[in-house]
Amino acid sequence: MDESDRRRDLRLLAEGRDAVFEAVRDLSEEDAARSPGEGRWSVLECLEHICVSEDNFYEALLTRIPRVEEPGRRDREEEIIQGAPLRQERITAPERLRPTGRFASLADAVEHFSRSRARTIEYVERCDRDLRLYRAKHPTFGEITGEEFLIIIALHPARHANQILETREALRPSSANKRGA
Numbered sequence: 292m293d294e295s296d297r298r299r300d301l302r303l304l305a306e307g308r309d310a311v312f313e314a315v316r317d318l319s320e321e322d323a324a325r326s327p328g329e330g331r332w333s334v335l336e337c338l339e340h341i342c343v344s345e346d347n348f349y350e351a352l353l354t355r356i357p358r359v360e361e362p363g364r365r366d367r368e369e370e371i372i373q374g375a376p377l378r379q380e381r382i383t384a385p386e387r388l389r390p391t392g393r394f395a396s397l398a399d400a401v402e403h404f405s406r407s408r409a410r411t412i413e414y415v416e417r418c419d420r421d422l423r424l425y426r427a428k429h430p431t432f433g434e435i436t437g438e439e440f441l442i443i444i445a446l447h448p449a450r451h452a453n454q455i456l457e458t459r460e461a462l463r464p465s466s467a468n469k470r471g472a
Contacts, residue, residue: 292418296438300415303372303445308408310452311341315401318459323397327461336390337455338400341448344388345407348444349414351427356437362423363436371432371442404448411444 292300315323315334323334332340394400425437432439 292415292420292422292438296422297415297418300438300441300445301412303442304408304412304415307445307448307452308405310449311338311404311455312401314452314455314459315397318397320397322459322462325462327458331458331461332390332454334455334458335394335397335400337451337458338397338404339390339393340388341451342400342403342407343390343393344447345404345411345444347388348440348447349407349411352437352440352444353414356425356427356440358424359426360424362421363426363438365423365438367432367435368439368442371435371439372446408448415441 315338318334323338326333326336394403420437422437422441425440427435427437427440429435429440429443432443435443
């Protein structure tokens with residue numbers, strides 16, 4: 292990994308982490324556990340998905356993405372950076388990445404994510420592999436390089452931070468309810 296990629300990836304990892312921390316800031320445990328409606332995840336469930344995905348993606352990056360002979364092109368990286376956090380299209384999470392109540396509290400989930408993201412950051416700080424020499428299949432982006440996969444890892448939490456903000460907004464009482472109407 293060259294230094295310009297490392298700096299960019301570390302910046303994206305920090306942005307994804309900080310987006311999650313900001314999205315859950317000042318949220319009560321009670322509100323974190325509330326679902327905004329049928330078939331929609333609570334904040335705690337969103338955070339659980341973020342944690343499980345981070346761990347799964349990290350493991351895949353280290354062990355399950357095969358090396359290839361020719362490096363991948365860089366041209367899709369910016370497109371992925373721009374698109375990964377957006378929520379215009381709903382994506383169904385694979386069964387293994389869906390929430391199942393793994394965390395007893397928002398605080399437990401935040402702590403787990405913090406440790407997992409720190410581990411990913413440490414990996415990037417020390418990475419000496421050219422991640423463009425690795426390829427994987429992604430359900431949304433098709434064939435991706437290891438570098439593109441790392442960008443997805445970095446920004447996946449930002450996508451769900453946006454979902455958390457949407458959930459928080461949906462849980463807010465309307466102004467009519469505040470007036471007692």
